Amino acid sequence: MLLCLSPAWANRVPSETETGAWSLLLSRAISFEAGGRSALEAFAPPRRATYTTGAFAVATWAAELARDLDCPTGGSASLTRLLEDPLTARGVLAARAGLPVPPTLAFTLPRPGGTLPGPVSVPRGTPGLRLVQLGSTASQDSLIQEEVGAFLGGTAMAPYTQVAVRRPGWRWCGNGTRSTHTKAEGAAVAQAVRGCLSGLQEEDSVLLEALVPTAYLPNPTHPTRTTSPRLPMALRICTVVCRSWGDRPQLCQVACEIGRAEAPVHHGVALPQGLDSALQQWGLTEPGQRQALGTKLQCAAEAAMAAILDMEAELTPEQRGGTRAQTDIMGVDFLLTCVGDSLELMALSTNTQQCLETCGLAEAMGRAVGEPAGDLPCLLAETMLHQAQRHLLEGKDILLIGAGGVSKSFVWDAARDYGLKIHLVESDPEHFAAGLAETFLPYDSTEHRRDEEHAERVVELVRARGLRPHACLCYWDDCVVLAALVCQHLGLPTNPPAAVRLAKQKSRTHQHLLQCRWGRPPPAAYAVPCCPVESHSDVQQAAATLPFPAVAKLEYGAGAVGVRLVENASECHAHAERLWRDLQADADHPGIGLGWGNGMLLMEYVPGTEHDVDLVLFEGQLLGAWISDNGPTRVPAFLETAACMPSCLPADRQAQLVWAAHQCCLACGLANGVFNVELKLGPGGPRLLEINPRMGGFYLRDWIREVYGADLLLAAVLVACGLRPVLPARPTARTHLAGVMCLASLHGPALGTGGGLATLQALQARGLIRLNRLFEQPEVDEYEEPYLSVACSGGTHHDACLRLLSLCQALGIDSPCYPVAHFLSHFK
Numbered sequence: 001m002l003l004c005l006s007p008a009w010a011n012r013v014p015s016e017t018e019t020g021a022w023s024l025l026l027s028r029a030i031s032f033e034a035g036g037r038s039a040l041e042a043f044a045p046p047r048r049a050t051y052t053t054g055a056f057a058v059a060t061w062a063a064e065l066a067r068d069l070d071c072p073t074g075g076s077a078s079l080t081r082l083l084e085d086p087l088t089a090r091g092v093l094a095a096r097a098g099l100p101v102p103p104t105l106a107f108t109l110p111r112p113g114g115t116l117p118g119p120v121s122v123p124r125g126t127p128g129l130r131l132v133q134l135g136s137t138a139s140q141d142s143l144i145q146e147e148v149g150a151f152l153g154g155t156a157m158a159p160y161t162q163v164a165v166r167r168p169g170w171r172w173c174g175n176g177t178r179s180t181h182t183k184a185e186g187a188a189v190a191q192a193v194r195g196c197l198s199g200l201q202e203e204d205s206v207l208l209e210a211l212v213p214t215a216y217l218p219n220p221t222h223p224t225r226t227t228s229p230r231l232p233m234a235l236r237i238c239t240v241v242c243r244s245w246g247d248r249p250q251l252c253q254v255a256c257e258i259g260r261a262e263a264p265v266h267h268g269v270a271l272p273q274g275l276d277s278a279l280q281q282w283g284l285t286e287p288g289q290r291q292a293l294g295t296k297l298q299c300a301a302e303a304a305m306a307a308i309l310d311m312e313a314e315l316t317p318e319q320r321g322g323t324r325a326q327t328d329i330m331g332v333d334f335l336l337t338c339v340g341d342s343l344e345l346m347a348l349s350t351n352t353q354q355c356l357e358t359c360g361l362a363e364a365m366g367r368a369v370g371e372p373a374g375d376l377p378c379l380l381a382e383t384m385l386h387q388a389q390r391h392l393l394e395g396k397d398i399l400l401i402g403a404g405g406v407s408k409s410f411v412w413d414a415a416r417d418y419g420l421k422i423h424l425v426e427s428d429p430e431h432f433a434a435g436l437a438e439t440f441l442p443y444d445s446t447e448h449r450r451d452e453e454h455a456e457r458v459v460e461l462v463r464a465r466g467l468r469p470h471a472c473l474c475y476w477d478d479c480v481v482l483a484a485l486v487c488q489h490l491g492l493p494t495n496p497p498a499a500v501r502l503a504k505q506k507s508r509t510h511q512h513l514l515q516c517r518w519g520r521p522p523p524a525a526y527a528v529p530c531c532p533v534e535s536h537s538d539v540q541q542a543a544a545t546l547p548f549p550a551v552a553k554l555e556y557g558a559g560a561v562g563v564r565l566v567e568n569a570s571e572c573h574a575h576a577e578r579l580w581r582d583l584q585a586d587a588d589h590p591g592i593g594l595g596w597g598n599g600m601l602l603m604e605y606v607p608g609t610e611h612d613v614d615l616v617l618f619e620g621q622l623l624g625a626w627i628s629d630n631g632p633t634r635v636p637a638f639l640e641t642a643a644c645m646p647s648c649l650p651a652d653r654q655a656q657l658v659w660a661a662h663q664c665c666l667a668c669g670l671a672n673g674v675f676n677v678e679l680k681l682g683p684g685g686p687r688l689l690e691i692n693p694r695m696g697g698f699y700l701r702d703w704i705r706e707v708y709g710a711d712l713l714l715a716a717v718l719v720a721c722g723l724r725p726v727l728p729a730r731p732t733a734r735t736h737l738a739g740v741m742c743l744a745s746l747h748g749p750a751l752g753t754g755g756g757l758a759t760l761q762a763l764q765a766r767g768l769i770r771l772n773r774l775f776e777q778p779e780v781d782e783y784e785e786p787y788l789s790v791a792c793s794g795g796t797h798h799d800a801c802l803r804l805l806s807l808c809q810a811l812g813i814d815s816p817c818y819p820v821a822h823f824l825s826h827f828k
Contacts, residue, residue, distance in 0.1 A: 001381065002029035002047065004054075007061040011046065015070035017395065021323065023070055024049040051388035053328065056080045057352055067322055072387040074328035076321025079312065080352050083330060086168045086207060089308075089350040091129050096307035099300055099347040100339075102212050103128035103156035105147060106168075107193060108205040128156035131205075134197075141194065148190045151208060152183050162211040165192040167204055180211060212346055214261065215282075215338040232261035235278060237334040237345070238355040239301040240376065242383040243327070245709025245728065249305035251298045253376040255355075255362040267354040272362040282336070293343065297334065300345050304332045308350065328383050331355020378729050385726040393717060394419035399462065399469035399490075401425050401483040402445075402476035403433040405591060407698065407774040411475070412436045414713050423467055425458055439465060445482055446586045448595040455485035462490070471720035473673075475695045475713075477558045478586075478595055480504060493722045495693070499669030503693040506555055507532040507601040509668060513688065516667045523667040526660045526679075526688045530603030539576055542602040543569035549605045551638070552576065554583070556593030559697075559785045565605065565636040576600055582783070589783055608682030609826060610689070611647065613661040614696045614704065616715045616725060620671040624715070624727040625658040626704050631823035639786060642740045642823035645703050646733040648797055653681065660686040674716040676700065699739060699772040699789045706770065706793070707733050737770065738800035738827060739791030740820055742813060745780045750812035751788070759811060760790060768792075769807070797827050 004010050009028040015021040025046035032038050053074030054062035063077035082088055090101040108131065132147050134140050151157065166178040179192045189208065196206040214234045236257045244250035255272035258281075259265035275297070279290045308327055317323040333348040333355065363374050396419075400411075403426045412433060415422045424437035427444045434440045441461050445454040462469070472492050474483030481501050487494030502508055513527035531542035532555060542550075552575050553563040562579050566572040579598060582588065586595045610630040616623045629649070631642030647654050661677035668691060676696035678689040695701060701712045708731045718725040742751060751757040764771040772789040792807060794800035801824045808814040814821070 001384070002026060002031055004029050004062075004065075007065060010065055012065060018070045018323070021068055021070040024052055024065060050391045051384050053384065055353060057084060063321075066325075069322060069324055071324060071391050072328075073322055073325045074384065074387070075352060076325040078319060078321035079325060079327055083308070083327065083350045083352050084168075085205075086209075086349045087129065087131060087205065090347065092307050092311050093304050093347045093350070094127070094129065096310055097300075097303040097347075099304060099307075100344060101128070101347050102335075103151070103154070103160070103210040104130070105151040105208040106131045106205045107144065107147075107197065107208075108133055109197070109200055128154075140197070144193050145186075145190050148193060148208065149186055152186055152189065157183060157210055160210040160212060163189060163208055164211050165189060165196060165206065165208050167196055167200075168207045212335055212337050215336050215343055234259050234261045234265045235282065235336050236265040236267075236348070237275065237278075237297065237336065238267070238272070238358045239297065239332045239334065240329065240355050240359045241301050241305040241332060242329045242379055243305070243309070244379070244383065245386065246705055246711070247309070248709060248734070249302040249309070250379065250709075251301045252379045253359040253363070253374060254294075254297065255359045257358065267358055271365070272358050274362070293336075293345075297345055300334065300347065301332050304347060304350065305330055328387065329356065329380060331358075375730060382726060382728065389718060389723065389726055390418060390714070392723065393714075393721070395421065396470045396717075396721060397421045397423060397438075397467065398717060398720070399423050399425065399467070399472040399486070400437075401458070401472065401474040401486060402427075402479035403431050404476040405774070406432075406776045407772065408475060409433075410701065411713065414711070418714065418717070420717065423462070423465075423469060425461070439467065441465070445479065446595045448478060448482065449597065451482045451485055454482055455489055458482070458486050459489045462486075471717060471722075473716055473720040475697075475716070476591075477692060477694060477697070478591065478593060480693050493672060493720060495670050495672055500693045503665075503668050503670060503675075503691040504556060504596070506530070506553070506557075506690050507603075509664075509691055510603070510688070513664060513667055519663065523663050526664055526686055528604050528606055528687055528689075530601050533576060533600040533602050536573060536576065539572050539602070540569065543572060546602055546604050551603050551605050552600055553603070553638075554579065554593060555599040555601050556596035558592045558692075560638045560640065561589065561592045561783050561785060563638040565638070566602075572602060578782075592783075606680040606682065606687045606689070608680040608687070611649075611657055611679055611681055612643075612696060612700065613657050613677045613679060614700055614712060615658075615661055615665060615675045615677060616712070616719070616727060617662070617665060617671055617673060617675065618719055618724045620666055622658070622662050623725060624710060624731070625661070626708060626710075626731070627654050627657055628700065628703065629827060631826050634818075639743075639784075640698075640741050641818075642738070642820070642827075643699075644736070644738045644797055644800065644824075644827040645707050646736065648827050649681070657681060657686050660688065664688050664691060672719050674712050674719065698774060698786075699770070699791065702770060702772055703737055703739075703791070707735055707737060709734070735793045736795065736797050736800045737791045737793050738797065738804045738824060739770070739789050740804060740808060740813065740823060741786035742788035742790060743784055743818075744787050745784055746815070746818050747788075747813055748780070754812060756811040756813070757788075760788075763807075801827055 011025045012022040015023050025048055027046045028042050030038050031041050049071050051072050052066050052069055054066055056063040056075050056077045057080045066073050087104055087106040090104055093099045094101045161183050162180055164178055164180050181189050193206050238255045240252045241249050242252050254275045256275055256278035257265050257270045257272055259270050275294055276290055284290050331351045331354055335346045335348055337344055337346050359376055363376050398420050400422050403424055421438040423439040424433055425441045425443055427446050429442040443458060472483055472487045474480050481504055484494050484497040484500040488497060502512055507530050510527045510530050513523045516523035531545055533539055533542055549565050549567050552566050552572055564575050566575055583594055583598050612628045614626045627647040628643050628645040629647050630640055633641055657679055665675055670693055674695045676692040679686045695712045695716050705711050710727050715725040760771050763769045770791040775787040792800050792803035794803055805820055808820045
């Protein structure tokens with residue numbers, strides 16, 4: 001991150017990637033390093049900006065440098081003027097976010113062509129807000145008198161006794177001339193409006209607004225103390241909101257300023273303080289009340305930014321100040337007022353810098369007395385760096401090995417959103433993704449025991465097409481070793497193929513970890529004794545080695561197909577006989593690893609709850625980890641039934657899972673990428689089930705984006721390109737999800753002919769559920785896999801589970817043979 005303090009330090013050159021756009025090159029800048037050290041540096045050749053933001057309200061040269069750039073730009077002069085215009089902002093917040101705003105009347109002079117000031121006007125029908133465009137000077141006085149009289153006597157002004165007249169907008173930054181009047185002083189108000197019109201510039205306006213009083217709460221009484229009289233005071237609540245992961249608004253920080261009630265509290269007139277102490281000082285003594293108001297403030301601030309972003313999306317590039325210009329950080333000011341007997345937050349204005357400066361001062365004051373650093377600096381840096389990383393990936397050529405099934409179709413939407421060029425290597429020449437890829441390279445690699453040979457042929461195909469990919473990756477379980485081999489041939493970043501192969505073969509994973517005795521505890525502590533099984537004699541030998549009950553599964557399997565709890569050697573023999581008879585080649589059940597063979601393993605049964613840990617590693621360092629809890633399975637099978645996110649476990653137990661997953665990956669040689677690790681958690685700690693050396697499947701990428709905002713696919717592409725992903729340093733769950741899997745054999749009638757699937761799709765379109773199709777045409781047989789995941793969200797795990805259970809009961813998903821309430825019983 002570099003700070004440019006002079007226009008002489010930067011230069012605009014025509015963009016090489018976008019017609020009509022410009023690239024920003026820096027020859028000098030101030031750089032920052034950990035620990036607070038800064039330095040003035042010179043760059044030869046100049047550094048190209050991948051993200052730009054600045055003080056566009058006060059530095060005209062900064063606004064000019066940032067205009068029409070080819071990189072993401074956090075703001076522009078046009079967007080600043082829009083945000084700093086109270087009438088436009090209030091109109092958007094009232095009409096789009098449903099937030100209460102002060103009654104407001106604005107006067108503006110005619111503009112060339114008769115257009116209204118700013119790129120948008122007040123939405124029609126917005127109660128309490130009116131914009132009046134004045135005509136010739138001769139008719140202004142009577143029109144002003146008439147409009148002022150109607151406003152002061154209108155229903156919107158009925159609860160208020162005072163008004164203010166001022167010049168608003170970006171030019172004044174909230175500090176322009178202001179006069180206050182009682183509502184009865186109509187003539188004085190009209191005269192004040194006329195006085196402000198003198199010298200009014202083209203883009204300015206004059207604002208007449210209600211002075212909304214801060215809620216007055218009596219001082220809390222004490223049985224043995226007398227309280228002195230309290231002067232009427234005003235409270236301004238400043239919030240900073242940023243465009244977080246997934247383009248969702250996130251409240252970063254809150255600060256309050258308190259002043260005398262005779263006049264509105266401006267930014268910078270008082271030292272800020274925290275919301276909780278301000279509310280307590282105001283008379284809200286109950287912690288529950290303060291917490292509820294804080295939650296209401298968060299919802300209001302984030303709704304305000306969402307409304308602004310929606311409005312911006314409808315503007316033209318010229319109105320935004322460039323194709324890449326957007327609001328990433330903004331302030332929203334609120335007032336705490338009374339409506340009847342209840343407290344209400346009223347939105348006053350939006351701004352680009354004032355709330356940020358106030359909250360930044362509060363942050364600095366806290367550090368001065370030894371308080372830990374707050375979230376504000378970290379969140380703001382993440383916002384900018386995330387946008388910069390997305391820009392770095394635009395136009396990158398990605399070689400994708402294996403397209404997978406319909407459950408992976410999200411990749412193509414993501415590729416379009418991120419500007420990636422996907423070159424697909426796929427065994428099925430008729431695959432639906434053939435027409436979606438930039439280049440389609442059909443090649444049959446289903447016999448994965450020949451992956452070294454396949455890798456050479458794939459590299460020949462890539463070079464014959466003249467492709468020079470920036471990265472190669474795979475999210476389809478069968479192809480992970482092939483992808484690592486191709487990367488090795490092409491000289492692209494990857495994990496060693498031997499490490500990927502070690503993780504792919506389940507028995508070798510555990511046997512290797514059992515030999516790892518370094519660390520406290522060593523990786524061996526997480527491994528489970530197991531034996532590879534390829535014949536009935538192997539079954540007999542394994543049965544003599546391991547205690548029963550035990551778990552029998554395919555050596556290279558996926559999706560829990562063929563996994564079964566066996567009580568004795570006889571059951572193990574019978575299960576092995578069925579698997580070896582029914583599942584011999586990939587065509588018998590595609591996508592479950594039969595291209596590697598149909599060998600089995602028998603492993604010791606591990607009691608406890610089951611959990612998935614999805615990890616992002618870069619050069620061995622853990623950058624992010626997300627845990628999901630799984631519900632009880634339908635023993636003796638182990639197909640997933642239900643899941644929830646975030647985890648219900650206490651923080652220390654979650655830390656055990658993440659630590660174990662990370663150490664197991666490192667011990668196997670997996671240091672770079674996105675990995676899915678399945679573990680059991682019992683009283684003695686975590687035990688490993690298996691490592692999937694690729695991004696988590698089913699619904700996991702979708703759920704992590706919904707709950708935490710981070711995108712596993714984006715992280716995987718960044719790592720594959722050799723870039724360290726920026727991920728949330730302090731991930732906080734935005735919601736709680738609980739989901740259930742559906743089986744065609746049990747739920748086909750209810751969801752098919754019964755119309756349940758159409759209902760689910762309609763609910764998904766309205767944003768009420770999350771629906772993930774795992775298979776287009778599910779097969780009903782002994783080795784059936786779930787074909788659908790249905791999830792509901794809620795403010796708590798209990799709320800999410802209750803909604804999901806009600807939905808499943810209404811649609812017939814819940815039944816005596818598929819008891820959803822039991823599957824959800826672990827999520828407490």
